[in-house]
Amino acid sequence: MRTARLRTAHPVLWAGWAALAAGAVLCVIGWYGVSGERYAERQLPYLASCTIPGAALIIAGAVLLAHGRDTIAATRVEELYGLLVAAEPASADESGQAAGAPVAVSGETLMVPGGTLWHRADCPLVAGKAEAVPVDAKLVANGGLGPCPICEPAEPADGGGPRRCPP
The missing domain is CATH 1.10.287 (Helix Hairpins)
Structure with a gap:
């Protein structure tokens, strides 16, 4: 070609x-x-x-x-x-990870100040960054932060889910 x-x-x-x-x-x-x-x-x-x-x-x-x-x-x-x-992906023997394994599995969630995403602590986008801090639940509730598309974290466990007004 x-x-x-x-x-x-x-x-x-x-x-x-x-x-x-x-x-x-x-x-x-x-x-x-x-x-x-x-x-x-x-x-x-x-x-x-x-x-x-x-x-x-x-x-x-x-x-x-x-x-x-x-x-x-x-x-x-x-x-x-x-x-x-x-290029073939690295096999499980060479990289230590099985093919199709999730990128990050940590339960702790982090964010970078000024960023728009929250990540798992072992996500490659925040791993090793000194400026990464625990997720602020208010930012998640207000929609200021979205989940990282790479590590796909769950909602923060400290009440960061959407809040509903009582009836």
Whole structure:
């Protein structure tokens, strides 16, 4: 797949460079022709036949170069994504965890001041952070904090659930 996209990208790059060069040559010829004529009615043919098409070719060449470079970049991103997807996850023997095991299992919940999520204490997003503090139940009750999508903690046990008014 990569070679097919690169094969289509390289001719586009060459065409872009060729269009830029041809446009520059036409602009120079047009400028030279216009500069040699004293009257505007004699300058118009040079503008119409050289300078305006030259400018259009320069713009077209720039567009082709940008498209070709985007195609090459997209090809590289797809190749890296393919390498990431093809990499096999570490087995239970190598990593110490079984495949499909939860990321965090601690019952204690923490939050980072100024953050928007609460986490289990052994969540990789807060593990080892000195600024992590126990969850404030009022923030959870007000909806100021949401559960971390990585460690998926349960509601804080210290009454942090939603409060209901008595009937």
